[in-house]
Structure formats: C-alpha cells, structure tokens
Amino acid sequence: MLKPSLYGFTLPQLEEYVRQEGQPTYRAKQIFHWLYQQRVQDVEEMTDLPKNLRSTLAQTTLLCSMKELVSQKSQDGTIKFLLELHDGATIETVIMRHDYGNSVCVSTQVGCKMGCKFCASTLGGLVRNLTAGEIVEQVVLCQRLLDRTHERVSSVVLMGSGEPLDNYDASIGFVDIVTDPEGLKIGQRHITISTVGLVPAIYRLADEMRGITLAVSIHAADDETRSKMMPVNKAYDILTLLDACRYYYEKTGRRITFEYALINGHNDKIQDAQKLAKLLQSLPCHVNLIPVNYVPERDLTRTPQDQIRAFANELERLSINATVRREMGSDIAAACGQLRAQQARERI
C-alpha cells in the first residue's frame, strides 16, 4: 500500500501521529516548520527531531512524490509545470505573476469528469482524485522555485485540472493545511475555489464558514446554452445555482466571482451580456471574462477583441462589475489542460 504524504497531514493530525509514536505534541510543529518554512526534501534534514522519529517518518510517510517532467516559462513570467505523480499520472501546476504577488494555480484531480466543452482537461475523463498532500505538494514545489528569488506564494487558485468540489475533502484538507499559521500561512481570503456549480457542495462550503473566495464558472446566461457547454447544468440549472451562490454570500459575506469564458458565436453577443446582467443584478459579485484559448480537439475559437470589450462595457453599463482576465502565458500552453493534452498528443 502507498504510504501517505507528509504534506497531507493537518497540524492536529500530525500531533496525533507523533502522540501515537510516544512523542510530545510540539514535535508536530517542528515537523511543520521543516516542511513549510525550511521546505526540506528529506526527513533526515529535520535535524532537531530524534533519530527514531525521523526513521519512523521515513518508513511510514512519503515526502517528495512528484517529478517535474516539463516546465515552460512565458515572457510575462508565467511558469507552467507538467508534474508526474507516483503512479505515472500527470497534472499541471502554474505560477502566475501579478502586481499584487505570485499566485499558484493547482490541480485537484487527474483529468476531470465534468465534460465542459471548452476544456482540454476533460478529454480523457476523470482518472483519479488527488490527495490533499498532492495538492499541497504542488504549492510547496512552486514555493521552492520562488525561494531562489526570495519571493513567496501569496495566493492560490484551485482552478487547474479537476473540479475541486468533486474532490471535496481533499480540497478542504488542502485549504486547512496551507492556511495554518504554522505552515505556509496563506490567508483564507487569498484562496479561491473554482467550481462548475456543484450546488450541494456550495451549501456545505457555506455552512462550514471558511472565508475563501468562490469562483463559479457560469459561462452562459440561459440554460439551453449553458447545458450545451456544461453538462452539469442539466443537474443544477442556473437559477438553482444562483440560489446557492446567494446563500454562500449571505453566510460568508464573500462576494462571488463569476467566470465567463467568451466563445466566438456561442455566448458572446450583447444580448447575452444583457441576460447575464439581469440574472446577477441582485447578487454582490464580480464577472471575470475569459477570452477562451483555442483547443485543437474542440474546434472552438476566441471572440474578437473589440467584441470582448463591448461585452464588458455592456455589463458595466448595467452596473455589473466586470473585468477581462489578463492573458497569462499566451506564448505557452498555459490554459487548463493544454500542456497535458499536448503531451498526450505527442505520445500518440
């Protein structure tokens, strides 16, 4: 059986682990310090732990379980990694540079079963869920790279391959680990979970009252168009989804971000902007317009620049706060799933 990743333990779980080994609980904080402040790659480097605890940790847990297969750096500083997991599966992780800091986009599943029509990650379906440790390790790997230039990861988006709320426990375990003041100390407000709209999980997240930002992929303003783009809409239609979003806002006070991928000829008319504004008018929110990247397997093309601008202006005119997502890494395969899909094509 595969050993559990040391990155997958919350601090209370690690305290329980050391207690069972007959050690005082402060050893857990020491281990957290080595993992997240020193970012060691071998338990033998945890020099203030007793030798027998180090050898037990080495025998019963995994530390570095991922191999960097490819890394691409874009002219704007975006760095994209293709990482190989212990079982040979691959995932993507991206470091994005903003004027407010460095953000890491992590994957939460290998592949995805949600079937969104504009997405390369779902082409081969869901392979498996990532563990909390595998999600945390992606951030640690990026932080190690940023250590070379004395920078830090200031925010994390769960927006890589996979639907985070379809892997709920691991995604929330991840949040608890990276926000721990003894760990990477990333503020809850600096974590964004992106979802296609798994309504029961949105209610659960709201009730658990973590102060994270929810980004909901809406991508269309009517059920017919949305169901064609996103099969999940057949299970939870737009109004059902918006009720859950309103509940999330009321419980957490966190404004919802709606992601809207503009696809040429599908959802990018001015009338679509007007319908969207009407749907969102009573909900404190922000709309993030995403010029969709060309996905060879899907034959979808991007909306022309002036039409993107006109769509954003119409939303603003109707009092909906909207921005067009700055394109990051446009000279590399930076969109969700593209690098993995590209590698799969090369293997064929």
Ligand code: SF4
């Ligand atoms: S957009 Fe996200 S949820 Fe939809 S198929 Fe791609 S990875 Fe899955």
